Amino acid sequence: MAYQNITVEARDGVAIVTVNRPDKLNALNDRTVDELDAAFTAIGADAAIGGVILTGAGEKAFVAGADIAELATQSPVDGKERSIRGQKVLDRIGDLGKPVIAAVNGFALGGGCELAMACHLRIASDNARLGTPEVKLGIMCGYAGTQRLPRLVGKGRAFEMLLTGEMVDAQEALRIGLVNRVVPPDKLMAEAEALLRKMLANGPVSLRFTIEAVNAGLEMPLAEAQYLEATLFGLLCTTDDMKEGTRAFLEKRPPKFTGR
């Protein structure tokens, strides 16, 4: 698929996906959602890519939401389909099996906040503002914001954001656990990349199974989730990476993981 509204750059095992509609504050129209789906599908299948940084073009916004111009004319059937489509694309990102960091470089509102929450963690520039203002438009979150926000920040804080529609600044987002770190805007991409590369120094299968255990496990009763963890742990014992990682420790040298 030829991209019009996003860019994808790969360097040394890291893909940088940038939503690129700065004149519309990177709002997610249907085409952009389709392009994100295609890009993350391709990245998921590309063994040369270990992880992803997702950001927005320009200095003002990560993503300022779903494209309100498209929402304004939607029928109930369109609305339901758009919501299901967006949820699936965001699930693809969350379940990618490779770490995805959102570099939140400004407004992350509505679908933009939901997109950031679908990533495994979030680093924000100190001028970032996050929120779920859908209720101000007479709608509600449709890309799983009503589910991911309480899971991230707790029910009470989620209700405050979801029901007021008010934004929080980067420091408040940090305080409530909506973002992991806050840095000056000119350090954002370097900080995201340094953190991602720390993860990519670890075994790729370990990362994949850890993501699976957290994502799937949080939706299960504890006993089943623990059984899933034990099963994935057992599977890792069949890998070259486990042999290499443990041997390297005992031989006091850095491991060389192959993802096998």
Ligand code: COA
């Ligand atoms: N959908 C479509 N277009 C959007 C958009 C969105 N979610 N967010 C911003 N834009 C467009 C604006 O319409 C404007 O386009 P124009 O220049 O053609 O008129 C352009 O992006 C710049 O936005 P503008 O509102 O002029 O910037 P601002 O600095 O005054 O305000 C915001 C910034 C983020 C506070 C404001 O744009 C906003 O409230 N956006 C909508 C946020 C929202 O409700 N998101 C949830 C959607 S479900």
